[in-house]
Amino acid sequence: MKRDILASIFDWEKSRYRKPLILMGARQVGKTWLMTEFADQHYPKDTVYVNFMDDNLLRDQFTNINIDARSVVETISLATGKSIEEGKTLLVLDEIQESPRALTSLKFLCEEMPGLAVMAAGSLLGLSLNRKKKRVKGNQYTNKASFPVGKVDFLDIRPLTFREFLTAIGEDRYLDLIDRRDYKMIEIQRPVFVKLLKAYLFVGGMPEAVKVFSETRDFRLARKAQKDILLAYDKDFAKHAKNKYLLSKLRLLWNNIPAQLAKENKKFIYKSLRTGARAREYEEALQWLKDAGMVHQHFRVNPPRMPLRSYEDYSSFKLFMHDVGLLGAMSNLPAKTLLEGSDIFTNFNGSLTEQYVLQELVAANIASNYWTPDAGDAELDFVIQGGDNIYPLEAKAGVNTKSKSLKLFRESFKPVKSYRTSLNEWHPDADPEEVPLYAIASIAKEIEDGNNITFDRL
Numbered sequence: 001m002k003r004d005i006l007a008s009i010f011d012w013e014k015s016r017y018r019k020p021l022i023l024m025g026a027r028q029v030g031k032t033w034l035m036t037e038f039a040d041q042h043y044p045k046d047t048v049y050v051n052f053m054d055d056n057l058l059r060d061q062f063t064n065i066n067i068d069a070r071s072v073v074e075t076i077s078l079a080t081g082k083s084i085e086e087g088k089t090l091l092v093l094d095e096i097q098e099s100p101r102a103l104t105s106l107k108f109l110c111e112e113m114p115g116l117a118v119m120a121a122g123s124l125l126g127l128s129l130n131r132k133k134k135r136v137k138g139n140q141y142t143n144k145a146s147f148p149v150g151k152v153d154f155l156d157i158r159p160l161t162f163r164e165f166l167t168a169i170g171e172d173r174y175l176d177l178i179d180r181r182d183y184k185m186i187e188i189q190r191p192v193f194v195k196l197l198k199a200y201l202f203v204g205g206m207p208e209a210v211k212v213f214s215e216t217r218d219f220r221l222a223r224k225a226q227k228d229i230l231l232a233y234d235k236d237f238a239k240h241a242k243n244k245y246l247l248s249k250l251r252l253l254w255n256n257i258p259a260q261l262a263k264e265n266k267k268f269i270y271k272s273l274r275t276g277a278r279a280r281e282y283e284e285a286l287q288w289l290k291d292a293g294m295v296h297q298h299f300r301v302n303p304p305r306m307p308l309r310s311y312e313d314y315s316s317f318k319l320f321m322h323d324v325g326l327l328g329a330m331s332n333l334p335a336k337t338l339l340e341g342s343d344i345f346t347n348f349n350g351s352l353t354e355q356y357v358l359q360e361l362v363a364a365n366i367a368s369n370y371w372t373p374d375a376g377d378a379e380l381d382f383v384i385q386g387g388d389n390i391y392p393l394e395a396k397a398g399v400n401t402k403s404k405s406l407k408l409f410r411e412s413f414k415p416v417k418s419y420r421t422s423l424n425e426w427h428p429d430a431d432p433e434e435v436p437l438y439a440i441a442s443i444a445k446e447i448e449d450g451n452n453i454t455f456d457r458l
Contacts, residue, residue: 001160001207001214002167003030008155009038013117018153020106020118022096024125025157026293026322027236028229030207031121034157035092038119043090048082052102053095055079059102067105069112086115097122107148120152124240124292156293159205159323161363162197162356163441169214171196178439183426186436193438194423195339201352202338204325205359219335226329233294241288249285257295257319258331261351265379267300268319279315286319296320296358301369301383304392304413308369308385318370324355353397354381357421357440364444368393371409378405386447389416393443394432396422406432419443 012021023031039047052059058079065071073084076091084091091109096102102120109118166172174193177186186193203213203222206229213222234251241247252273260268270277289295300316301308321327328338333348361368361384371380371392382393392415394406399422410418410432418432421443427434435443 019110021153023121027123029157047090049092051094052098059099062099062101069108072105086113090117093120096120097125107151110151158363162200165200168210197438204323253285266318304383350397357395360440378408380405380409393419
């Protein structure tokens with residue numbers, strides 16, 4: 001398996017400003033694999049790996065030792081029987097959330113041994129960090145435990161993108177057509193692209209499901225892998241929820257996401273959870289899911305001005321999962337229904353399409369919102385900020401691309417460029433530009449390139 005995010009880890013390793021690196025992300029998105037793969041490539045004989053979930057003795061030792069760099073390195077060296085040398089060794093600390101003092105020790109490793117390459121990860125690290133806070137007046141939070149603020153680098157790990165999926169299943173030869181923008185050949189190969197995209201919408205980007213599918217081409221086995229992941233998530237709820245009331249709300253909120261996304265109006269409605277439900281009651285459960293990296297909260301914005309973040313409406317949002325394959329699995333969407341494109345697929349496809357587009361944007365580190373006018377008579381799926389401009393993006397499930405919402409947005413705000421993505425042919429010179437769903441990463445690349453700027457010397 002090949003992950004594009006490895007390039008970011010290589011850049012981190014070579015940076016003169018390197019600090020201990022923490023990989024963040026939901027359970028089973030491949031954090032441990034990335035660390036070991038990087039270690040195999042760059043430190044094949046000089047990696048020291050510890051897992052605080054499995055090594056109870058080491059975890060206990062960290063509760064008693066001083067956490068200065070020398071003591072930490074000596075303790076780990078004795079526990080593993082391996083020497084740790086600054087400038088030579090890669091130190092990997094997995095499931096670090098199980099040892100708060102190990103997490104704090106990253107500050108001292110950064111300050112006292114800057115030449116030592118240190119990587120850390122944890123399945124529920126985001127949740128663990130949030131639990132080290134307490135609520136105070138004004139609904140704000142303050143730290144009540146030591147965290148190495150400013151002494152670590154972070155890297156968010158997401159499920160595999162469509163491009164990474166194609167590479168994993170041995171179909172990456174088609175990516176060259178998109179990279180070269182060979183529009184004629186892309187159109188000729190459109191049936192193949194659509195078939196591969198539908199396979200991705202079913203399998204998704206969770207590494208275990210992709211691995212099983214790449215080895216067997218069996219959708220049933222991929223679905224079993226997805227169900228196993230969902231079961232593991234439910235066990236996490238039961239293990240880490242502070243009380244039965246939070247557990248009940250977590251399960252209700254999480255399990256309701258597919259039903260909410262299947263509606264024509266995908267705005268998340270708390271009253272759909274149960275009669276009389278209020279946002280305030282589910283605030284903690286929603287934050288739990290966000291901290292665990294399991295959901296994306298997609299806010300409405302109006303007006304769509306720069307910077308978009310300043311105009312978000314926090315009372316109106318859509319709630320997406322972190323993986324399109326898990327969304328289908330939770331909905332019990334049959335492979336035949338998806339792959340053969342029946343009416344049921346068409347009805348549900350809007351949900352899968354929006355989930356897929358959001359994932360691709362998130363993977364490219366591009367923030368987005370959705371837009372509705374105050375009158376509520378239109379809705380644009382995605383509004384993206386790139387450079388000094390705001391770009392509207394309309395996502396369509398099939399080939400019918402009629403959209404009064406995009407037309408209204410363009411007439412109202414006069415964007416410099418607009419996009420529409422669907423299963424139609426690529427029309428780069430059209431206005432809005434028509435981009436196939438299977439080439440959505442090209443939009444993300446354009447936006448990303450527009451965000452890159454350097455300061456010229458005077």
